Amino acid sequence: MKLKPLASVALAIAAAAALLGTGPAFAQAKEQFIPVLSYRTGAYAPNGAPWANGFVDYLKLVNARGGLNGVKLTFEECETGYDTARSVECYERLKSKGASFVQPLSTGATFAITEKAPADKIPVVTIGYGRSESADGTVFKWNFPIAGTYWVASDAIVQAIGKKEGGLDKLKGKKIALVYHDSPYGKEPIPLLQERSKQLGFELQLLPVNAPGVEQKATWLQVRQNRPDYVLLWGWGVMNSTALKEAQATGYPREKMYGVWWAGAEPDVKDVGDGAKGYNAVTMQHGAEPQSKLVKDVLAMVYEKGQGTGPKADVGQVLYMRGAMSAMIGIEGIRSAQERFGKGKVMTGEQVRWGLENLNLTQAKLDALGFAGVMRPISTSCVDHMGASWARIHTWDGGKWNFTSDWLQGDEQVIKPMVRSTAAKYASEKKLTPRTPEDCQS
Amino acid sequence: MLYRENGQFKSTYRADQQVFPIRQDRIFVIAVLAFAFLAVPMLASDYLFRAILIPFLIFSLAAVGVNILVGYCGQISLGSGAFMAVGAYGAYNFFVRIPGMPLVPALILGGLCATAFGVLFGLPSLRVRGLYLAVATLAAQFFADWMFLRIKWFTLDTPSGSVAVSNLQVFGLPLESAVSKYLFCLAVLVIIAMLAKNLVRGAIGREWMAIRDMDVAAAVIGIRPMYAKLSAFAVSSFIIGVAGALWAFIYLGAWEPSAFSVDYSFRLLFMVIIGGLGSIMGSFFGAAFIVVLPIALNQFLPVLAGAFGLQISTAGISHAELMIFGALIVWFLIVEPHGLARLWSTAKQKLQLWPFPH
Numbered sequence: 069m070k071l072k073p074l075a076s077v078a079l080a081i082a083a084a085a086a087l088l089g090t091g092p093a094f095a096q097a098k099e100q101f102i103p104v105l106s107y108r109t110g111a112y113a114p115n116g117a118p119w120a121n122g123f124v125d126y127l128k129l130v131n132a133r134g135g136l137n138g139v140k141l142t143f144e145e146c147e148t149g150y151d152t153a154r155s156v157e158c159y160e161r162l163k164s165k166g167a168s169f170v171q172p173l174s175t176g177a178t179f180a181i182t183e184k185a186p187a188d189k190i191p192v193v194t195i196g197y198g199r200s201e202s203a204d205g206t207v208f209k210w211n212f213p214i215a216g217t218y219w220v221a222s223d224a225i226v227q228a229i230g231k232k233e234g235g236l237d238k239l240k241g242k243k244i245a246l247v248y249h250d251s252p253y254g255k256e257p258i259p260l261l262q263e264r265s266k267q268l269g270f271e272l273q274l275l276p277v278n279a280p281g282v283e284q285k286a287t288w289l290q291v292r293q294n295r296p297d298y299v300l301l302w303g304w305g306v307m308n309s310t311a312l313k314e315a316q317a318t319g320y321p322r323e324k325m326y327g328v329w330w331a332g333a334e335p336d337v338k339d340v341g342d343g344a345k346g347y348n349a350v351t352m353q354h355g356a357e358p359q360s361k362l363v364k365d366v367l368a369m370v371y372e373k374g375q376g377t378g379p380k381a382d383v384g385q386v387l388y389m390r391g392a393m394s395a396m397i398g399i400e401g402i403r404s405a406q407e408r409f410g411k412g413k414v415m416t417g418e419q420v421r422w423g424l425e426n427l428n429l430t431q432a433k434l435d436a437l438g439f440a441g442v443m444r445p446i447s448t449s450c451v452d453h454m455g456a457s458w459a460r461i462h463t464w465d466g467g468k469w470n471f472t473s474d475w476l477q478g479d480e481q482v483i484k485p486m487v488r489s490t491a492a493k494y495a496s497e498k499k500l501t502p503r504t505p506e507d508c509q510s
Numbered sequence: 511m512l513y514r515e516n517g518q519f520k521s522t523y524r525a526d527q528q529v530f531p532i533r534q535d536r537i538f539v540i541a542v543l544a545f546a547f548l549a550v551p552m553l554a555s556d557y558l559f560r561a562i563l564i565p566f567l568i569f570s571l572a573a574v575g576v577n578i579l580v581g582y583c584g585q586i587s588l589g590s591g592a593f594m595a596v597g598a599y600g601a602y603n604f605f606v607r608i609p610g611m612p613l614v615p616a617l618i619l620g621g622l623c624a625t626a627f628g629v630l631f632g633l634p635s636l637r638v639r640g641l642y643l644a645v646a647t648l649a650a651q652f653f654a655d656w657m658f659l660r661i662k663w664f665t666l667d668t669p670s671g672s673v674a675v676s677n678l679q680v681f682g683l684p685l686e687s688a689v690s691k692y693l694f695c696l697a698v699l700v701i702i703a704m705l706a707k708n709l710v711r712g713a714i715g716r717e718w719m720a721i722r723d724m725d726v727a728a729a730v731i732g733i734r735p736m737y738a739k740l741s742a743f744a745v746s747s748f749i750i751g752v753a754g755a756l757w758a759f760i761y762l763g764a765w766e767p768s769a770f771s772v773d774y775s776f777r778l779l780f781m782v783i784i785g786g787l788g789s790i791m792g793s794f795f796g797a798a799f800i801v802v803l804p805i806a807l808n809q810f811l812p813v814l815a816g817a818f819g820l821q822i823s824t825a826g827i828s829h830a831e832l833m834i835f836g837a838l839i840v841w842f843l844i845v846e847p848h849g850l851a852r853l854w855s856t857a858k859q860k861l862q863l864w865p866f867p868h
Contacts (some may be wrong), residue, residue, distance in 0.1 A: 108825035117825070147808070147828040152769055153565075156762060157805060160561035176766050179672045183763035187686060199670065250659055252670040252766050259669040276659070279768060490669075497606075498676050 100136060100402060100414050102127060102143040102395075103162030105173050110149040111280035112305035114335040115387055119173070120145065121378030122391025125366050126399070128377070132369040136403055137412045152176040159184070168420045169193045169212075169398050175253035185210045190417040191424055193401070195394040196221070196329060196352040200256055204491035205425060205453040206502040212424045212453050214397050215446055216352040218328065219486065220478035222257035222300070224350050224459035225326045226264050227476050229298055240269035243294065247287055247311060248302035250276040257302060257328070259490070263482060281307025288314040301327040301349075308336035312344045322347040326461070333386035337464045345466040351386070353443040354393060355462045356469050358384030362392060362438030386469060389442065396437060397446070401427055425450055444475070450508035457483070513861040529707060546696055551689045559688035562802055567695040568756045569801045573781040573793035574706050575749030580779065581787035582710050583742035584722030585635050586643055589650030590750055590778040592631075595770035596654060597624040597751025598758035599664050602673055605759075606666060613680050617698075617755045624751020625744045627654075632743030636736055639725075651772050658767040674764035691760050698756065702749055707790050709745065718742050719788070750778075784842055786851025795850035803838070807831045 104127075106120035107113060127141050135141065144165065146158035155177035159170060169191045172178045178198040185192045186209065192198070193212045200219040202211035229244070230236035246261060248254030258274065265272040273296055275287045281303055288311075291299060299320065303311055308331040315322060323346040327336070332349020334356070357363060363384040371380055382388055405415045405423025415423065428447045434440060448455035457478035462469045495502055513534050520526040530536045554563060576590050601620025605611050631650040635643050658664055658671075665673050678685040685691055709715050717738040720728035729735050758765045777800055785796020808831050815822045822830070846852055 106824060108823075109828045113825075120824075145824040147824050149828070152762065152765065157561045157565075160557050161809075164555065164557040175670070176672065176768065179670070179674060179764035179766070180762050183674055183676055251768060252672040255670045498674075 098139050098412075098414060099142045100139050100168055101162075101166045102141055102398070103159070103165070103167045103170055104143050104145040105148050105155055105158050105162075105171065105177070106145050107148050107150045107173070109147060110151075112150045115305050115330065115333060116150070116173070118333070118335070118378065118382050118385055118387040119391040119394075121376075121382065122388035122393075123171075123395045124377045124391075125370055125383070125388075126392040126395035128370045128375055129362075129366050130399055132373075133365075136399065137406055139406075139412060139414060141399070148174070148177065150174050152180055156180050156184075163188055163190060168402055168415060168417060169424070171195070171394055171398065172198070175199070175256065176251060179252060182208070182211060188417070189421075191401070191421040193394070193398050193424065195390070195397055197253070199252075200260070201487050201490035201494060203452065203454040203487050205448075205450050206508075207491040207495045207500060208453065209503060210421060212401075212448070214424070214427070214448060214454060215393075215443070215456050216459065216478070217454065218253075218256035218302075219260040219483050220454075220457040221328050221350050221352065221459060222260050223264065223478040223483060224461070224476040225300055225328075226261070226268070227479070228326065228348070228350070228461045228473055230268075231473070236268055242270045242298070243273060243296040244270050244298045244300065245273040245275055245291060245294065245296035246300045246302060247275045247277060247284075247291070248300075249281060249304050249307055250278050253304065253330075254302045257300075260483070260486065261300075263486060267482070277303070277307060277311075279307075280305060282310055284310055284314050288318045288320070291315075291320055292318050297324065299325045301325055301331045303327070303331045303336075307331075309339045312337065312340045312347060316340070316343040326350065329386075329390070332462065332469070333390075334382075334469075335387070342466045344464050346463065348461050348463045348472065349469075351460050351462050353456075353458050353460065354386075354389050355460070355471060356384060356386045357389050357442050360384070360389075360438060360442050361440060362389075362442065365438050366392070393439070393443065396439065397427070397429075398424075400429060400433075400437075404428070424448065425453065427455060450503065513858070513864070515862070529704075529711070543700065547693070551693065554692075556688050559692045562805060563692055564688075564695055564761055565757075566797055566801050567692070567699050568753050568761060569778075569781065570794045570797040571695075571699045571702060571756065572750050572753035572778055573785060573797045574703055574790060575746045575753060576778045577782045577785075577787070577790065577793045578706060578710065578718070578749065579742050579746035580782050581789065581792070582715060582722060583718040583739060583746075585632070585739060585742060586640060586779075587647040587746075588644050588772070588775045588779065589628075589631055589647035589654075591770045591772055591774035592650040592654035593624045593628050593747040593750040594754025594757060594774060595658060595767060596627040596747075597621055597754035598765065598770065599658055599673075600624065600751065601755035601759065602675060603664065603666075605675060606673075613678050613685070613759070617752055617759075620755040621748040621751040624754065625748045628743045628747025628750075629740050632740050632747075635739045635743065648772070648775075651775055654770070655767055655772075670766075672764055672766040675759050676763070678759060685760070695756055695760060698752065702752065703790060706745075706749065710790065714738075714741060722788075780839070782849075784839060784849055786849025786854075789849070789851035791854055792849050792851030795854070799842075799850065804831055804835055807834055 104123060107116035127143050131141055144162060146162055148155040148158050155172060155174060159181055167190050171193050172181050178194055181192055191210050191212055195214055196216045198213045200217035202208035202213050203217060230239055261272050273294060275290055277284050277287050301311055322344060325347050327349035329351050337344040366383055370376055401424035402415050402420050404427050405419040409419045425448055429445055431445050444458050446455040459476045460471055461473035463472040515532045518533055530539060579585050579587050597620040600623030601616045604619045605616040631647060634646040638646055665671050680694060685694055717733045720733050721738045725735055762769060781796035781800045784799050786792025808827060811827050811830055
């Protein structure tokens with residue numbers, strides 16, 4: 069028994085050493101460090117895990133292809149559980165290892181990290197999520213909501229509904245309900261939908277659902293009473309399948325439901341199966357792409373060698389592709405930085421920021437990376453940190469997701485002025501001076 | 511041998527009534543403060559400051575507040591997360607709406623908002639006790655969640671409901687670097703903990719303890735239950751409110767109502783139970799246990815597994831972290847039901863008798 073305190077002291081010292089040992093000892097030559105904030109546990113794990121698998125597999129694929137002009141990618145995952153405080157801890161932990169960019173993977177964490185990143189000189193990359201006004205690069209120098217935001221997603225849905233009705237003008241007098249996750253994430257589309265409702269004359273009903281969203285009886289009772297013509301679903305994780313089951317129970321037609329891309333993947337509908345048949349969701353460019361060259365490469369170069377992160381069957385699913393595409397855009401940012409600051413060198417956060425701001429993903433480059441048919445070209449600039457605003461609608465047929473619309477594009481006439489005015493408000497609150505054209509050159 | 515009060519004669523009441531009557535205690539406290547203020551800023555890394563020390567200080571402060579209410583006055587509360595939220599949003603509104611508002615008055619005003627809110631939700635304590643009161647204070651939590659989600663005025667009509675602060679400074683010094691934030695939190699903690707320590711050993715603290723031990727008997731000897739209970743709610747929620755404001759302003763920078771979910775109420779209650787009810791020192795132990803241990807486990811487990819040539823997945827680590835943490839809570843509660851603070855005082859007693867303990 070005498071040993072017991074000794075053992076616990078030893079444990080404590082070892083734990084303290086583990087804490088202290090996370091210093092910048094990592095900064096070896098020719099290794100580019102990528103932090104991975106993910107959530108594989110908690111209420112959102114069914115959706116968080118495939119995203120993380122796709123992200124990590126893509127990093128492994130880049131290494132299998134010989135790295136980034138010879139620079140090997142290293143990464144470390146940190147479990148956040150979708151908790152903002154824990155995400156900040158993960159950010160601080162991985163930052164000290166020399167992060168090239170960070171993908172917070174939660175709107176709450178994006179807001180918190182946006183305040184910290186400029187001081188730390190780390191670009192915040194939010195592929196298709198985050199704060200919509202950060203598309204304005206003159207105010208949000210370090211934020212990159214590349215390839216779409218929630219405003220683009222909701223605008224695309226409004227356009228898709230307009231097409232279905234035979235023209236946007238036909239939306240006048242219609243009722244559209246937004247069933248949303250009551251968090252910054254779920255509230256993001258509201259300003260755009262309000263703007264659109266003013267413009268087009270449809271009535272917008274806001275129906276919040278408390279996180280995590282397993283209890284929605286009251287919300288769907290309201291849907292039953294008000295009978296909206298369309299329901300937009302801004303859910304996440306377990307909330308989506310619950311909403312679909314409730315819709316089934318209420319008898320609300322699934323064909324009239326449109327989900328955001330976080331609500332349009334396999335884990336959301338699989339449990340409901342046939343009950344979700346006809347349910348639509350917007351995708352920011354890609355859907356499930358098991359036939360793409362990227363998936364074949366991942367299977368051949370990563371999974372064949374037994375290095376796959378997740379189950380093989382999930383490779384190519386919607387959220388898996390999302391993770392892979394998010395990783396790809398970040399990595400291409402590093403590559404474009406290398407083209408300016410020296411090929412085969414390790415890039416700093418500041419250099420990666422330049423690379424992301426001058427990203428030019430042409431069709432040829434996408435084809436070479438294996439993203440042919442998965443997504444369209446993207447090019448960013450100092451003013452426009454989004455680069456592209458393409459979207460498509462896909463529909464669940466009971467077994468898989470199929471595209472049911474052409475390419476849609478977020479309406480710049482609507483989104484641009486909103487981005488500019490919201491960003492200007494942010495700048496005035498923070499007493500930031502927007503960047504000058506000279507600053508853009510640097 | 512070293513820790514012995516022999517020969518320390520008190521010749522005045524003042525000397526007998528000071529905060530730390532034993533000389534060695536005074537030296538120890540001064541040494542700890544000197545270490546925290548002088549040595550730590552030189553030794554610790556940026557990560558240690560931002561991810562571990564600052565959360566530890568802020569939660570210690572909140573735990574001191576909860577301990578006054580739960581540990582000293584015996585009123586079980588599950589509304590601590592709500593008091594933190596009110597403090598944070600109150601301070602935010604004063605800070606943003608009044609041009610040129612300095613940080614420290616904003617924090618104090620945020621704490622006062624929490625005081626008003628705490629007294630309001632403390633009113634049921636005059637009628638209900640124990641578990642029933644816990645349920646009644648839980649209402650505060652739901653009310654705060656609802657208030658900050660739905661009443662747009664509190665969040666300045668931001669579309670996403672998330673608010674942010676920046677350009678913080680104290681007396682003209684910017685609070686940007688990790689060290690400056692750490693020192694600011696530490697200063698707030700030391701001042702408030704000292705005040706709390708003095709309160710609980712004064713007349714008002716004795717009233718609280720009398721109410722805790724038996725409120726009927728306390729009323730018989732002339733203690734006003736209403737005054738004692740509500741003052742405990744007021745003081746406690748002020749401290750928790752300041753801690754909430756610090757958590758939002760200093761640690762998060764940008765936050766939404768879910769940053770102060772019911773989870774935090776439970777966590778704070780666990781802190782004071784594990785740390786030791788009715789002990790200011792225990793609040794620090796409890797905060798260290800709840801805040802630092804999971805993060806330490808999360809980082810230590812992969813190292814440990816690596817030593818045996820194993821590799822655990824991220825999800826596996828996080829599951830193991832929860833399991834070990836839960837097991838440790840149960841273990842500590844079985845071995846020392848009176849909390850970690852009791853271990854501390856036992857150690858002190860043993861030291862006084864050393865080398866002949868009995």
